[in-house]
Amino acid sequence: MTATFIDIWRSLRASRPAGEDQIQSIAIVYNDVETPLRLAMDASGDLHLLAPTSGLATRPLPPDYNGLRLREGLLDVGVCLDLCSPAAHEKMFAALCGELVEAIIVHGREPWSAAIAIVRAWQSAWRPLRQPMSRPVQIGLVGELLVMQTLWLPALGSEAIHLWSGPDRERHDFVSPRLHMEVKATTKSRHEHEISRVDQLKAPDDRRLLLASIQLEESAMGTQSVATLIDGVMAAIRQDPAAVDSFLTKLDGFDWSDEMRRSPDLVRFHLRDAHIFEVDEEFPQLPIDFALPNGVLSIRYTISLANLPYLDAEAVRDDIAEAMAA
Template sequence: MIEQVSGRRYLVIAVTRRDLFVDAYPILCAIADRIQLHGLSPEQALSDTIRSFASLIQSSQSMEIEREVGLFGELIVLLGLARNIGINEALAAWVGPQREEHDFALRGLNIEVKTTRSERRTHWVESLTQLRATGTQPLWLVSSQITSAGPGAGNALADVVRLARAEARDDEDRVALEAHLEHAGWRDRFERTCQGPWVLRTTPMAFAVTHDFPRLTPDEIRRVAAREQITQVRYQIDLTDRSPSDALPEFLADSLEEAEHV
C-alpha cells in the first residue's frame, strides 16, 4: 500500500509470515531494481514483479486472451509498416515491447495501437500517460476491430508471427524481431493454444490524439481533489461514432492499407 509520511509517499510491503521471509527477499530485491535501475514507479514495479514471478511458476501453455489480441493488433501494424517502409525501419519503430510510452515511434510521431473483439470500437486505456503525447511529437491511435473467422479464413496469432518472421530476412532483423516477440510475451509453445483465427471486422482507423480526443492525462487528474490518493487509473473509450482524422501521414495511411490485407 501507499502511505504518506512527512509529506512523502512510500510503498509499504508487509510480509507477515516468518516462514516466507526468505522467499520474499528476492521479490523485494526485484521490486527495488525495477524502481532504481529501470525508473518505474513503485506501483508499476510491484505489479510487474508479481506478474513476472507468477509467470515463472505457472505451467500455463497459453497467453491471456487480451494479451493475445493486443499482440495480434501490434503485429498486423508491424507487417503493414514492414511491407510499406521496410522491415528494418518497422522493427526499429516497434518500441512497445521495450516498455516505451507508446507502441511505435517513427518519422516524428508516436503510434498507440488498440485492438478489440467488440462490435463497438471500444478500447481500454491502461494508464494516465498512455494517451499523452511524448514531447512535441504528434500521437496517433490506431484502432482495429477483429472477430472470429470462418473455416479456412483469417489468421491466428501464431500465423501472424510466422508472417513477421518471413519479412525478417537477414540476421540482424531476425534477432531484433525475436527479441521484440520475447519481450512482448510470445513463446512458440503458445502456438498450440492460440485462439482465433481472426479477421478484421472493420477497416483499421487512425485518430489524431489532440485536445478534443476522449482521454484522461495527468493534467486532467491534477484538478481532482486528493489526487495523490489515486494510484492507478484504467478506463475505456468508445470511438464507434468518431470519424477518423483526415490529416493522416501518407506512410501511415499506406501501411494501414497493407495491414488490412494481412
Template sequence: MGLRLRRPLRCGDRGGGSDSDRIRGSRLTERPWRDVLDVHWNRLETERPSNARRLRVSDLPVDSAKGNLAAAIDLDGFRHLLVPVDSRQKVRPGLNGPVLLLRRRSLEGIDTFQTYADLACLRADLNDLFTGLCADVLKRAEASTDNPVKALYTELDRWKSLFQAKSGPLGAEQQSGLFAELTVLVRLLERDSGAHRLWTGPEGHRHDFAAGRCAIEVKSSLSSEGRRMRIHGLDQLAPPANGTLQLAWFRLERTSGDGTGLVELAERVARLCEDESALRTRLSQAGYSSADTEAYRNVRFVVSEERWYEVNADFPKLVGNDLRAAGIPIAVSDVHYTIDITNEPPIPLDVQHMNDALSRLIEEPA
C-alpha cells in the same frame, strides 16, 4: 579496443595423427562437436594468456561467409566461443553475466583483424553445459554459413526457453491484440528489416512502438458495434516528450477460413525480420510461444475496419501531465478506463498521414 594476439593455436598444426586431426577429417553425418570443442579448449588451456589483454585463440573447423568460428581461453581460464561478424555489426545486448557474457570484440593477430560476437562462460563448474550450447551453435552455423551470428542467437534463445515457465495459450482478447500489433509490425518491417527494435510493448514500454520522439499505440476490438478501447494507466496515451503519438485502432472479425491466421502472421514477421531470434524473443515476451502453435492453428482474423488517430490535445484521454496542469493531485494508481470514439470527432487520419507516421517512426533516432 582491439586485442593483440600471439599467433592463434590451430588444432591439427602439429604432425602425427592427433585426436584433433581425426576429428577435423571426420565426415560423419553429424560431427561430434562436443569433442571438437573439448580438444581445442583443452589444448588452449596448456598455454595461458600472458596478460589480461591477451586471449589464446584457436580457429574451429566451421567456416562462414564472415570467417572461421573460434574457441578461446582468457587469462582467468574462462572459455569463449567467437562468432565472426561484420566490423560495424552490433551484437545483441542484455546478456552480461553472471554466468554468460555476450559482447562485441575485435581481435588483432599478426596478419589478421576480425570482429566477433564473443560468448563467454564465467563459471568453470558449468563448462560442460556451455560446451553443449556451443556444440549446438556450431552444428547450426555449419548448416547456415551465410549468417553465423543468427545461429548463435537462435541457440541462445532455444536453450533459454528450457527454463521459461509456460503460461499457456493467449486468450481471445490477447490474440486479437497481438494480431493487431503484428499487422503494424509487418508494415514497419516492409520498410526496414530491423524495425523489430521499435516493437517496445513486449518489453514493458508504455507504448507498443516507440523510437525517440515518435510512438504508436495499437488497440483492437472484436465487437461488431461501436468503437471503444480500454486504456491502461495515465501515461499510455501521453505522447513522448516534445513528440507525437498515433493510435491505431482495428476492428477484427474471427473467421474460420478467410482472413489471415495468427500463426501465419507471426511467421511472416519472422521472415521479414533481419534478427529472427530477437523477434521470437519479443513474441515470447508478448505471450506467444511456438509451443502453442497448434492451439493457434485455427485462429484467423479479418480486419473489417482500421482507423488511425493523432493523440493530440483534442483527443479524449486521461493523462497525468494534463491532470497535474489542471491542479488535480494524482494520488491513485492502477488506473484503467474506456474511451468511446464511435462518433466524430475525433477525426481519423487519412492513409497518407498513416503512412507518414510509420515512416517517421523508422527514421527517428532511437
C-alpha cells in the same frame, strides 16, 4: 559440422591445460577457409565456442540453463563472446555451435544478437512447456503485428522492427523521432477501448500521436493469428539479420514459443475493421492538466471513437516515412 566439432573437442581433451584459468583452442575452418572463430576446452573439460565481437553485449544475456552459458570473454584479438557447455552435452552443444557458426560466417549476423537469439531458442526446446499465451495477450499482439505489417513495414522496411516498443512496456507501441502510435485491439463490435495509463494518450513535446483501433472477430476459421502474423513479418524482414534477431527477442518478451502453433489455445481471428485516428484536441481523453488525487495510484477508463474522423492508411504510411526522414 557437428561430427567435426566433436572430433576437435576430443583432440583438445588430450592436451587440455592444467592451469585453472587456461584454455586450449583451435580455429574453426569453414569450407576450407580458416575463420576467426575458435573451439576451445578449459582445464575442467568444459567445451567452448569463442567468437570475436566489436564490443560487449548490449542486451541482457540469456540465463544459464543445464550448464549452457553465454558470457563475455577475451581473445588475443580483443573482446569475444564465449558460449560454454559441460562435456556431457557434447552432441547437443556441437549442433548449437554449428547453427551459430553458420549464422555468423554464412549469413553475416552480428555475433551477440545471433548468439542471444539462438541460445534462447535452444533453451526453450529443453525447458518445460511454457504456459500458453492468454487470450487478451494474443488479441493485443495480433493488433500490434497487423499494424506492423500493414503500416510500419511498408513505410520503413525492416527498420520498423527497431521502433516497435510494445514488448518493452513503453507508453506507446511504436515510437519514432517525430511520431508515436498506440495500438488498441478489441473483439467488441464498436471502436471502444480501455485506457490503462493517465499519460497513454499524451505524446512528448514536438511529436504527433496516432491511435490505431483494430476490431477483431474471433473465429475457429479465422485467417489471422499470432502465428500467421509472425510468419508474415519474418518473410518481410528475413534479409536483415539484425531485424530478425531483434524481432525474435521482442517476441520472447510476450512469452511466445512455437509450441503455441500446435496449441488449442491459439486464437484465430478475422479482421472486422481498422482505423487510425489523430490524437488531438477533439480526441476523447482526460484533460491535459489532469493529475491523480493523492492516494490514487492508477486509473482505467473507456473511450468511444464513434463518429470521429479517421485518417487514410496510405497517408499514414507517408507520414511514418517522413517522420523518420526529417
